[in-house]
Amino acid sequence: MRPLTDEECKTFFEKLSVYIGRNITALLERDDEPYCFRLQNDRVYYVSEAILKKAMSFGRDGIASVGTCFGKFSRGGKFRLHITALDYLAQHATYKVWVKPNGEMPYLYGNHVLKAHLGRITEDTPEHQGVVVYSMADIPLGFGVTARSTQAARKLDPSSICVYHQTDVGEYLRDEENLL
Amino acid sequence: MPGPLKTTDDIVAQGPPATDLAALGLAPETPAKTLSAAVTKPVPVSVDVGNMVAFDDNVIYPEQYVADGFIKQLARDATQALVNAIFSLPRRTASQAAGQFGEGAPCVFLPAGTTRLPRAMPLPSQKLMTRWEKFAQAKGIKKQKKDRTEYDPVSRKWVPRTGYKGNVIPKDQIASDWIVEVPDGALPGKDGRDAGDALRAAPKAAKKANVEKNKMQQRRNVEESMAMRAGSNPRLIRQQQVAARLNRVKSSTASLGVFDEQLAGEDKVKPKGKKREFASNSDLSGDRDRLRSMAHKVATGEGMPHTTGWKAQQKKRELNVTKAVKAVHQDSDRANTLRREIDQTERESSLRAKKRARR
Secondary structure, eight states: OBOOOHHHHHHHHHHHHHHHGGGHHHHHSOSSSOEEEEEETTEEEEEEHHHHHHHTTSOTTTOSOOSEEEEEEOTTSOEEEOGGGHHHHHHHOSSEEEEOHHHHHHHHTTOOEEGGGEEEEOTTOOTTOEEEEEETTSOEEEEEEESSOHHHHHTSOTTSEEEEEEEETTHHHHTHHHHO | OOSOOOOSHHHHHHSSOSSHHHHHTOOOSSOGGGOOSSOOOSSOOEEETTTTEEEOOOOOOHHHHHSTTHHHHHHHHHHHHHHHHHHTSOOEEOSSTTGGGOTTOEEOOOOOOOSOOOOSSOOOOOOOOOHHHHHHHHHTOOOOOOOSEEEETTTTEEEESSSTTOSOOOGGGOOTTSSOOOOTTOOOOTTSOOHHHHHHHHHHHHHHHHHHHHHHHHHHHHHHHHHHHTTSOHHHHHHHHHHHHHHHHHTSSTTTTSSOOOOTTOOOOOOOOOOOOOOOSSOHHHHHHHHHHHHHHHHHTTTSOTTSHHHHHHHHHSOOHHHHHHHHHHHHHHHHHHHHHHHHHHHHHHHHHHHHHHO
């Protein structure tokens, strides 16, 4: 376990800022308890400093996971967000998409969000913007990238794609072995 | 200078000339009669005839300087002094040099200039000695110049060593190696050539090797002189280069040099890679500050290239007016062509209908 290098930090925060914009600072300046990011086996964990202090006494092989895993660095040096980061993304997301109840299941099986299933969308969402997907009851389901801006989406026919699927909570079942 | 020069005979006899200035076109605009050719100054005007320059070192008072025509007067006096000096030089009649003034025109040869002028070019840098030059100096070996000619015992003449009519035997007349002595027990070469061929080829190979050696030495001399000029020790640099190369060679094995056999008496060269360095895991406050500043940077786009991140996204969202105008124009163009095509087809179909009606 080690802190992120400046280069890693930059890559990671830039990826985060696609979904939560300027709110990345809010993750580090919390009122309750200080939190930080740590790298362990190419994965970035969001850990409270109290837990970190305890975990520091273990070696790399002795730690399976600590805190919340946000995602992993690929071998090419890019960062890939995992569904485990959804809780924090959902709290701070700048652009949101709500899916109708009849669209929840298709989305949770890994399909894109269609116009027909689009319940609501944040006003002025641009094209290719990272968004968090919620059910109509405000339960976060996953995140993705908009295929069209809010205005362009209004004119779309019901069967065309509005939001490209990236992750969904169904991965906890489908992709369990890769999550950790 | 326009017009023929006047002879200087009488000038030398009587002192400075009185009327020559007008003839030379150098006379001031003021009437020449009032001006004397003799220039008298408290400090005599110093003249450098070689560079054709005159210097007036007399003190100039401000009120004089302001006065009208003073500078002109100064210039005239100095020029007069220079001309006087030129005319006081021994006169010669040149046949060729003064072509444009006609043969026998008087002329003077200017002496070498006395004013020291600055160099146009920087001083040439000192050439560093080659290894041989250093050795020769230490041993007191002096370069002996060969005579250009040499005695040829065959023709019993002194002939040039090289070049035209030189003592160079044409290539096709070289007969020295048409027969070579093969030592006892010499075996034919592997490539099927006999021992004689190999013997004949030996001098050529030796010459080639010598050229290579010379080239290497030249290169070494250049490298060493460069190092010396840069103020470093060439021997030390060479040692470092060898060590670096050895290090690279040793680490170029499958195990990156870890399991290589150590040779007897060999220095232990440990292949070194770049060591990664990370911030301390336990320095929580320092890490906090670093993360926060980094997050702030990414969030605001400060000190970041705007290719990715928040700022870049904002930039992407701004309306590109040029692009938008172009898109609108293209759309209208497309619409116009479409309309024209529709009109055309409509016209044709109506014509056809009319024709059909006529039938």
